[in-house]
Amino acid sequence: MGHMGDVLAGIHSAWEFDTDSVLIRFERGIRTPKLFQVLRERRVPYAALAGVELSPGARRGTVALRVVLREGADPLLEAAAGQLRTGCDPYRLVLPAEREALADYYATELRGVLTPDAGHPADEHLVRAPEPPLQFKAYDGKAAFDGTTVSFRWFWTGASSAKWKAGDQFFDVSELEGVEWRSPEVLGGHLRLLRRAGEGRDVRPGEPDQDPAAVVFGLGYGLVHESLPLAAAVLAAVRSERGAEREQRAAGARGGSGARSAGAPGALRADPADIAERIRHLGRLHEAGLLTEEEFSVKKADLLAEL
Template structure:
């Protein structure tokens, strides 16, 4: 791979070549795709590469050097499930056309380090997931991931009554099966956590706006660029937990389906926010959407966060 430390600078990003990987650093300029700014950088081991392509860019006067990763090598691409537009591909380097000869040189160099199994699916994630803690605000709630637990805290202005009745949600990675991400750039965008089968739980979840295991983005609410890195981090944690369970020759832990308790030492909720939530619960109670018992339980849960 040429000389270690070689850098190929393009539009919005630069590739720095090492002995065993390429480090992609993204700019933070106004015109840089928001997803790139959130990611900041990605390190791609050469063993994660399937092939390298060089082609004319979408814009006239540019060329694009693209690293195509092996299927199953990157949690970010697995979570995206083919929904990323060309301009948001983090492994595509756009350069001025007058640098095509240089780009072709590095493309040839990269092809020279491809392994014999480059076109085969990877048996594990080879590219690291974005590091937690991660969080973002959706239309109906705030999602956060600390590395072990995913939390959904509902906004009274956007969450459905079904989600308010269920209360804020906490999901241990060990209780999760998969992650479903639908881009916020289309109608119906959401992030849903797929839980492991458990007795008494619906086998088929309802619509995302009614499912307490999902947050919805809302078309026109704004592009939630932070949602994909969080989805990728959760997916990587799920796979790691499953691999650890297999290596230990122990059954994968499945939860009972209820929310996990708040972690010790977690930040306490804002009292004003809790008061507003209780007022909203009171409105649902008066409207007959909550029974006396449900109202008492949810109110006690909220007060316990203080």
């Protein structure tokens, strides 16, 4: 692939070519899309590539070099599900038209490093997700992810009564099946956590504004550059958790001891301080008349059972 360390600089980003990957570094100028500024850089292994495109740019006098990633190789694109505008595509390098010959050279070089699996979906994420902790303000609550737990804390001014009754929500990645991100740039934008079935858990999704496993976006809330990196990080953590479970099952099938029972000494337990705060929150809802005596008692018992 050319010479290691070669750099192709374009508008808003520069691509540095290594022996096994291309490192995309984004500018931090005021004209650079905010998503690029948040991402800062993306390292794309050649094993993650499905193809390369060279085409006229959207602006007159420019050309665009774009790498196409294999399905499932990048948690950011998987979470975005085709909703990113062309100008916010992190894998598209825009160059002045007079550099088209140079862009064509690198396009040819990139095609030369495509692997035999280029036409097939990736079995795992090959591009790293944005690093937690991450957080953003949606219209009806604040969403945060610390690497293991997603939290939704509701705002009095925006959350529905259904969400207030449910109380602030905390989801361990082990409870999740995936993520549903709908861009805030379209009507009905939201971030929904897709929960796994089992353990008596009701995972039937309702409307996002009524679903305690979702936060809704609005004008100026949950912007793309704030919400998409969090969605991608959660998705990557969920995929990693599923992969670890598969390895444990395989180890168990071979007679190994990789699986750990829920009652083992190393099992995770709820934070007592967090449980106490959530019970106090339920008490305030009860005093405000948003929870009946029975609802308050049931939810309090559920929280105490987590200790």
